[in-house]
Amino acid sequence: ETKVVSSTNKSSSSCQGGGLKCTVQKLSTFAIHQQYILYQKKGSLPGPSFVPPFVGMLFQLILTPFDFYQNQEKYGLISWTSILNKFVLFVVDAEMTRQVFKEENAKLFLSLGAKKILTEKAIPYIEGVPHRQLRKQLLPLFTIRALSSYLPIQEAIVNENIQSWLKDGKMNARNQCRDLNMMVSTGVFVGSNTDKTMREEIAKNFFIMNEGFLCFPIDLPGTTLRKAIRARERLVELFTIVIENSRKRMGQGDKPESLIDLWVEYFLSCDESERDELSNDTIIYTLLSFMFASQDALTSSLVWTVRLMAQHPDVLARVRAEQFRLRPSNQKLNLEVMREATYTRQVVNEILRFRPPAVMVPHENIEEIKVGDIVVPKHSLILPSIWSAHFQDGGFKDPYNFDPDRFNSERKEEVSCAKNYLVFGAGPHYCIGRELAKNQIEVFLTQMAMTTNWEHVPTAGGDEIIFGPTIFPKDGCNITINPRNYSA
Numbered sequence: 068e069t070k071v072v073s074s075t076n077k078s079s080s081s082c083q084g085g086g087l088k089c090t091v092q093k094l095s096t097f098a099i100h101q102q103y104i105l106y107q108k109k110g111s112l113p114g115p116s117f118v119p120p121f122v123g124m125l126f127q128l129i130l131t132p133f134d135f136y137q138n139q140e141k142y143g144l145i146s147w148t149s150i151l152n153k154f155v156l157f158v159v160d161a162e163m164t165r166q167v168f169k170e171e172n173a174k175l176f177l178s179l180g181a182k183k184i185l186t187e188k189a190i191p192y193i194e195g196v197p198h199r200q201l202r203k204q205l206l207p208l209f210t211i212r213a214l215s216s217y218l219p220i221q222e223a224i225v226n227e228n229i230q231s232w233l234k235d236g237k238m239n240a241r242n243q244c245r246d247l248n249m250m251v252s253t254g255v256f257v258g259s260n261t262d263k264t265m266r267e268e269i270a271k272n273f274f275i276m277n278e279g280f281l282c283f284p285i286d287l288p289g290t291t292l293r294k295a296i297r298a299r300e301r302l303v304e305l306f307t308i309v310i311e312n313s314r315k316r317m318g319q320g321d322k323p324e325s326l327i328d329l330w331v332e333y334f335l336s337c338d339e340s341e342r343d344e345l346s347n348d349t350i351i352y353t354l355l356s357f358m359f360a361s362q363d364a365l366t367s368s369l370v371w372t373v374r375l376m377a378q379h380p381d382v383l384a385r386v387r388a389e390q391f392r393l394r395p396s397n398q399k400l401n402l403e404v405m406r407e408a409t410y411t412r413q414v415v416n417e418i419l420r421f422r423p424p425a426v427m428v429p430h431e432n433i434e435e436i437k438v439g440d441i442v443v444p445k446h447s448l449i450l451p452s453i454w455s456a457h458f459q460d461g462g463f464k465d466p467y468n469f470d471p472d473r474f475n476s477e478r479k480e481e482v483s484c485a486k487n488y489l490v491f492g493a494g495p496h497y498c499i500g501r502e503l504a505k506n507q508i509e510v511f512l513t514q515m516a517m518t519t520n521w522e523h524v525p526t527a528g529g530d531e532i533i534f535g536p537t538i539f540p541k542d543g544c545n546i547t548i549n550p551r552n553y554s555a
């Protein structure tokens with residue numbers, strides 16, 4: 068390594084005049100140097116015989132992700148590659164994937180833009196004791212009581228959207244579910260007692276902020292990233308107003324309705340000395356992370372719900388029969404009924420297994436760590452593959468079959484294959500919104516099933532799976548949709 072570094076210096080000193088030839092010479096020396104470092108790091112790990120300098124496998128990963136996956140999987144349970152000159156460890160084994168999620172020294176690696184937008188105060192960037200304390204503070208927001216208070220909001224907004232889709236008679240699931248999801252998340256987080264104009268402004272700014280997560284990370288006036296940062300600043304102002312209103316209502320003993328209400332209620336119940344002085348800040352930046360974490364993943368799951376149910380009418384018929392048995396006169400959903408709807412919940416779990424929205428969750432190790440027997444050099448990018456864990460040989464039975472019965476009380480694959488089910492991650496950053504997310508998919512599934520009939524409208528190549536950055540059918544899934552009488 069030292070030798071290569073000194074040869075770089077030598078070449079630059081002999082190349083003082085500048086000009087194209089000199090630039091090419093410097094770039095080639097740099098490329099050779101980088102390749103040398105990568106090959107040193109990979110040691111005996113299997114992987115591609117050649118990785119293009121500078122960009123590495125970036126374009127394959129973005130443009131043809133599943134080809135990239137399949138090629139990489141051929142190298143075995145753990146292999147190497149490189150993206151933008153960074154050494155990348157690709158992990159397809161469920162056990163090792165879990166290990167990465169649990170490793171304190173491997174941090175979630177969100178996009179470069181995400182850190183600028185969400186700032187260091189966002190929960191995925193917090194570690195150790197402060198992280199554990201924050202997670203504890205968040206528990207009251209996801210209890211059965213809390214989830215019950217969000218249900219009427221979820222149900223009302225889902226129904227409202229479905230009614231407007233029925234008027235059109237056809238739709239693109241990806242576009243419509245994205246809007247529905249934004250309305251539901253905003254409703255759940257800030258409550259329906261926040262006026263409509265403010266909820267709409269929150270949603271509008273959140274869309275702008277979301278654009279910034281995957282854009283080119285250049286923060287200059289007029290860039291997508293700068294607009295996203297401005298949108299975040301406006302969201303901070305809007306959330307401050309919502310929290311102040313909630314303080315007034317919770318202070319006079321009103322019933323909490325939204326996630327913010329529950330958090331404010333929790334603060335007011337704590338001893339003055341225990342209250343976090345920066346409580347507004349904590350709530351606001353955590354809410355921004357919630358919006359970020361929930362939006363694309365949930366939209367992906369709703370779209371797959373539409374696509375998979377159109378593909379499996381037998382499964383949809385069983386959901387309808389169960390719902391009609393439990394709610395013969397279209398009673399409102401509540402958590403008890405949802406607990407009894409075991410088949411419907413199996414379908415939700417299978418949608419999440421079969422099409423996990425976040426197929427891989429990048430991590431960066433801040434120290435040298437071990438994954439399996441492999442020593443991973445500091446500052447590598449690790450790609451633990453949730454997708455591969457869900458389809459790994461020796462895990463779920465016939466994993467490429469969409470089969471909700473795998474989770475019934477006889478087969479219980481959620482127990483026997485627990486180590487392969489990684490849709491919500493594992494370890495200290497395990498998804499805190501998982502029950503909220505599952506409820507949302509279930510509400511959507513039941514309302515679609517009981518009030519509509521829909522049919523998939525295929526397009527050429529439209530079923531190919533793309534990253535966006537969660538997974539979607541390429542055409543976003545077009546359907547025709549018609550009203551249906553409430554029946555089994």
Ligand code: HEM
Pocket residue numbers: 168175190191192202356357358360361364365368423424425428489490491492493494495496497498499500501503504
């Ligand atoms: C289908 C929907 C969802 C999927 C597939 C999903 C998946 C994930 C995954 C894989 C992680 C990383 C876990 C780890 O590192 O071990 C995560 C973290 C997280 N999720 Fe979700 N999620 C979903 C919905 C939601 C929702 C609705 C919320 C709203 C509250 C949410 C909030 C979070 C937060 C705050 C984190 C970071 C937790 C921390 O850093 O401690 N997620 N999620």
